[in-house]
Amino acid sequence: MERISYTHNTVVKELETANWLKVGNRADFPDNGGLCFKHEDLQIAVFNFTSRNEWYACQNLCPHKMQMILSRGMVGSLNGEPKVACPFHKKSFSLKTGECLNGDDCSIVTFPVKEVAGAIYVELSQRSAIAI
Amino acid sequence: MVGYKFCEKIRKKYNKDQFEVSVYGEEYRPAYDRVHLSAYFAGKTADDLLMAPMDWYQDNHINLITGELVVAIDPVKKEIRTHKGTLDTYDKLILATGSSPFMPALKGIEKDGVFAYRTIEDLQQMEAFGKQAHKAVVIGGGLLGLEAAKALLDMGLETHVVEFADRLMPRQLDGQGATILRMKLENLGLSVHTSKSTQEILGKDRISGLAFADGSLLACDMLVVSAGIRPRDELARQCGIEVGSRGGVVVNDYLQTNYADIYAIGEVALHKEMIYGLVAPGYDMAEVVVNHLSGNRERNFSGFDMSTKLKLIGVDVASFGDALDVNEECIPIVYENKMKGIYKRINITRDGKYLRGGILVGDAESYNMLLQLAQNAMSLPDDPAELILGSRNPGDAHASKQGLDALPDSAQICSCEGITKGDICKAIVDHEITDVAKIKKVTKACTGCGGCTPMVADLLKQTLEAQGKQVKSVLCEHFTYTRQELYDLIRVHRIETYDELLGRLGKGDGCEVCKPAVASLLASIWNDVILKQSTIQDTNDRFLANIQKGGSYSVVPRIPAGEITPDQLLVIGKVAKKYKLYTKITGGQRIDLFGAQLHELPLIWEELVHAGFESGHAYGKSLRTIKSCVGSTWCRFGVQDSVGFAIEIEHRYKGLRAPHKLKGAVSGCIRECAEAQSKDFGIIATEKGWNLYVCGNGGARPQHAQLLIADIDKASCIRYLDRFLMYYIKTAEPLTRTATWLNKLEGGLSYLYDVVVNDVLGIGKQLEADMEALIANYHCEWKHAVENEDFRKRFKHFANSDEGDPYVQFEEVRGQKKPIEWGSIL
Numbered sequence: 001m002e003r004i005s006y007t008h009n010t011v012v013k014e015l016e017t018a019n020w021l022k023v024g025n026r027a028d029f030p031d032n033g034g035l036c037f038k039h040e041d042l043q044i045a046v047f048n049f050t051s052r053n054e055w056y057a058c059q060n061l062c063p064h065k066m067q068m069i070l071s072r073g074m075v076g077s078l079n080g081e082p083k084v085a086c087p088f089h090k091k092s093f094s095l096k097t098g099e100c101l102n103g104d105d106c107s108i109v110t111f112p113v114k115e116v117a118g119a120i121y122v123e124l125s126q127r128s129a130i131a132i
Numbered sequence: 133m134v135g136y137k138f139c140e141k142i143r144k145k146y147n148k149d150q151f152e153v154s155v156y157g158e159e160y161r162p163a164y165d166r167v168h169l170s171a172y173f174a175g176k177t178a179d180d181l182l183m184a185p186m187d188w189y190q191d192n193h194i195n196l197i198t199g200e201l202v203v204a205i206d207p208v209k210k211e212i213r214t215h216k217g218t219l220d221t222y223d224k225l226i227l228a229t230g231s232s233p234f235m236p237a238l239k240g241i242e243k244d245g246v247f248a249y250r251t252i253e254d255l256q257q258m259e260a261f262g263k264q265a266h267k268a269v270v271i272g273g274g275l276l277g278l279e280a281a282k283a284l285l286d287m288g289l290e291t292h293v294v295e296f297a298d299r300l301m302p303r304q305l306d307g308q309g310a311t312i313l314r315m316k317l318e319n320l321g322l323s324v325h326t327s328k329s330t331q332e333i334l335g336k337d338r339i340s341g342l343a344f345a346d347g348s349l350l351a352c353d354m355l356v357v358s359a360g361i362r363p364r365d366e367l368a369r370q371c372g373i374e375v376g377s378r379g380g381v382v383v384n385d386y387l388q389t390n391y392a393d394i395y396a397i398g399e400v401a402l403h404k405e406m407i408y409g410l411v412a413p414g415y416d417m418a419e420v421v422v423n424h425l426s427g428n429r430e431r432n433f434s435g436f437d438m439s440t441k442l443k444l445i446g447v448d449v450a451s452f453g454d455a456l457d458v459n460e461e462c463i464p465i466v467y468e469n470k471m472k473g474i475y476k477r478i479n480i481t482r483d484g485k486y487l488r489g490g491i492l493v494g495d496a497e498s499y500n501m502l503l504q505l506a507q508n509a510m511s512l513p514d515d516p517a518e519l520i521l522g523s524r525n526p527g528d529a530h531a532s533k534q535g536l537d538a539l540p541d542s543a544q545i546c547s548c549e550g551i552t553k554g555d556i557c558k559a560i561v562d563h564e565i566t567d568v569a570k571i572k573k574v575t576k577a578c579t580g581c582g583g584c585t586p587m588v589a590d591l592l593k594q595t596l597e598a599q600g601k602q603v604k605s606v607l608c609e610h611f612t613y614t615r616q617e618l619y620d621l622i623r624v625h626r627i628e629t630y631d632e633l634l635g636r637l638g639k640g641d642g643c644e645v646c647k648p649a650v651a652s653l654l655a656s657i658w659n660d661v662i663l664k665q666s667t668i669q670d671t672n673d674r675f676l677a678n679i680q681k682g683g684s685y686s687v688v689p690r691i692p693a694g695e696i697t698p699d700q701l702l703v704i705g706k707v708a709k710k711y712k713l714y715t716k717i718t719g720g721q722r723i724d725l726f727g728a729q730l731h732e733l734p735l736i737w738e739e740l741v742h743a744g745f746e747s748g749h750a751y752g753k754s755l756r757t758i759k760s761c762v763g764s765t766w767c768r769f770g771v772q773d774s775v776g777f778a779i780e781i782e783h784r785y786k787g788l789r790a791p792h793k794l795k796g797a798v799s800g801c802i803r804e805c806a807e808a809q810s811k812d813f814g815i816i817a818t819e820k821g822w823n824l825y826v827c828g829n830g831g832a833r834p835q836h837a838q839l840l841i842a843d844i845d846k847a848s849c850i851r852y853l854d855r856f857l858m859y860y861i862k863t864a865e866p867l868t869r870t871a872t873w874l875n876k877l878e879g880g881l882s883y884l885y886d887v888v889v890n891d892v893l894g895i896g897k898q899l900e901a902d903m904e905a906l907i908a909n910y911h912c913e914w915k916h917a918v919e920n921e922d923f924r925k926r927f928k929h930f931a932n933s934d935e936g937d938p939y940v941q942f943e944e945v946r947g948q949k950k951p952i953e954w955g956s957i958l
Contacts, residue, residue, distance in 0.1 A: 066954065073644075077610075
């Protein structure tokens with residue numbers, strides 16, 4: 001997550017210029033859990049990582065068995081690396097790099113997230129990298 | 133086997149340039165494992181039983197000649213000749229010709245249907261013949277005879293054992309022990325006849341029965357003779373090698389015959405008037421000869437302890453040291469429990485200081501420890517009775533493990549391979565071993581009879597602990613506690629949330645291992661609404677439904693004991709039709725509705741709850757169903773109302789969260805149609821009340837439940853169930869079914885019986901109170917969820933749209949729907 005150190009106005013301006021998409025509000029999220037957002041035909045999983053006071057976002061598709069599910073996954077850490085575990089077969093993915101932490105040859109695309117005044121923004125320029 | 137072991141041992145010491153080795157064998161197969169011969173009937177093939185495959189001999193430069201019988205030895209020219217006329221010379225000759233079954237000179241022994249029990253060929257012939265036989269008799273109630281009887285039972289034949297002596301296994305067991313063994317075997321369907329001297333085998337060409345000296349007859353159409361062994365010394369005898377008056381090649385302490393270059397090992401060797409019919413002494417002889425070949429005169433054969441432990445037709449039997457104490461030099465301590473079929477006897481010296489030997493029937497768990505105490509003349513506890521009764525003080529539960537500590541390094545742990553405690557500990561340190569499999573590989577311990585495996589595992593644990601290595605089964609990287617420790621800590625600190633626990637006792641952010649484990653603990657302790665902490669629940673618990681392929685969920689309403697009214701069936705049918713759900717009867721006698729989307733779950737449940745259904749908890753690590761058969765209300769065989777009791781039990785424990793799922797069943801009579809013995813707890817009706825079975829499961833490794841207590845009334849049954857379930861919930865590791873838990877529980881079933889029935893820990897009342905508290909806190913999770921707007925909101929796929937997931941797709945099969953295959957959304 002990126003720390004927001006600017007004043008509110010500068011940030012909103014930057015958000016408008018850099019393709020940031022507002023997906024929802026902090027209050028909608030469960031603690032240490034995710035929600036799935038629809039943007040055009042894209043499904044984005046966004047996680048409120050309360051225990052670290054951080055936000056993460058990634059593709060909703062688990063690449064292991066091609067299931068739209070990761071937003072319902074459990075967040076956690078492996079040696080300090082923040083991750084999400086898929087509910088189907090417990091494949092874990094780094095929420096920073098998208099790498100599969102079980103050593104499998106599959107990975108996910110992650111997106112930058114920002115929280116500004118209770119609103120959650122996701123930056124989607126990497127969306128074309130998703131393998132679906 | 134002993135011949136093979138010799139090859140293995142000599143190749144460990146010498147390469148092909150130092151010793152050229154040729155092996156002649158009459159059989160067409162290389163050496164095979166006769167100890168486990170009855171496994172052939174349990175589905176192992178002849179190849180599985182080989183000591184080593186053909187390649188092994190090649191790889192180790194051993195010239196193996198099978199199917200060639202040596203017919204002459206010239207001890208002066210040092211030459212042998214085979215039945216094919218092949219001549220070969222030797223520097224040293226080792227006779228490992230073994231023994232053949234003793235076939236008494238009975239009238240009619242040549243008839244069809246009479247077999248020996250010795251070679252794979254014998255077994256193959258028995259197997260072929262057994263297909264058209266119905267009733268088989270084994271002559272000989274010793275070790276091998278009972279093995280043969282097992283083989284016949286496995287073939288589905290009515291099986292009888294006839295023994296000349298007044299009891300089974302007369303060489304190993306005393307009268308009392310043999311009686312218990314006999315009871316247990318008779319329960320397993322074996323008929324036993326003792327003090328019977330067979331006089332004649334009846335029948336024309338084919339056996340039709342046996343006639344005994346007392347005038348009685350026993351009809352049968354198959355006979356297996358296991359009346360002891362005779363050393364195969366005919367070759368030695370013909371060639372001037374000295375043999376004993378009752379057979380066997382006479383050897384000295386180095387296993388040399390009267391010709392110094394000819395040795396004899398195994399069952400053919402007669403050492404100090406003793407023939408050793410077990411593998412372990414044979415292996416020891418092989419070791420002595422290999423040493424002797426290199427000029428080592430220190431290693432000799434000085435007789436061998438004939439202690440043995442084995443499973444006979446599923447019954448543990450062990451005898452060790454001076455088991456029978458025929459000279460009455462000791463004072464025996466005896467424990468006998470006819471109800472459970474357990475007999476234990478230990479012979480203590482008159483001064484009370486040492487253990488000389490003993491007998492174990494029905495429960496031989498303490499065999500290894502007792503054998504070590506006897507062999508190493510170790511000092512005994514103040515009250516030697518504790519050795520077989522177990523300490524009454526639960527704090528001493530680990531006493532037997534501490535006993536391992538006291539063993540000298542020279543103590544033999546694996547007697548088949550002659551491996552000492554020192555060898556094993558050294559291997560663990562030198563090879564940095566952390567599991568038993570590696571110990572087997574490096575030291576060969578546990579590879580013979582396998583009886584020492586538990587001790588080797590304990591040694592590993594101790595050695596690792598002594599090295600300061602972590603052997604505790606901690607939950608994961610976030611909590612350095614076991615599940616049981618966390619259970620206690622949560623209660624002591626009255627912790628109600630995962631975050632609080634992580635903050636106080638853990639580190640990091642948690643993971644998919646500790647979160648559901650802690651969620652389960654919190655539910656088992658407080659039984660609060662699990663949705664309050666939805667993100668620490670596995671997805672099934674989080675959405676109170678079972679996730680299925682494709683991302684849809686299934687719905688399972690509770691149908692206690694499988695009893696359902698036509699109106700309730702109509703409701704399920706209507707709901708399934710309305711939401712286009714696939715329906716199937718489950719293994720637990722209820723109805724599963726598949727293919728619901730996340731947002732449909734509250735709508736479906738609202739209708740079910742309204743019609744009076746409750747959550748079936750199919751999604752939780754919790755009580756599933758209590759299966760029942762129809763019982764005395766309808767069934768002409770039923771002796772008790774099994775459906776009524778099953779419903780009562782299911783309502784009592786519904787919603788109970790445990791380390792793993794829990795299944796139960798109640799059968800209305802001994803026919804057991806509810807399959808209660810395959811459940812975590814099973815109740816079977818008897819004329820007098822109920823029998824309670826515990827710790828069974830199906831799954832990948834099926835295990836039968838074991839009888840905890842018989843003929844109890846309903847109230848006692850519920851009391852013991854309360855205690856049993858709470859004790860399991862408190863002490864099991866995460867995701868451990870009751871069967872695995874019991875397998876790991878020190879002291880096994882008898883300890884569990886002590887805790888649950890005898891209340892030796894004094895926690896019975898507490899366990900019952902804990903269970904009452906959980907039951908009082910029961911609520912239907914789905915009723916709660918559909919009535920709470922906050923919870924309902926969570927059941928949707930998109931946070932910013934009310935539509936369902938477009939990727940959840942179905943296709944049709946047999947008139948219903950099924951999800952599309954993995955990955956076909958691409």
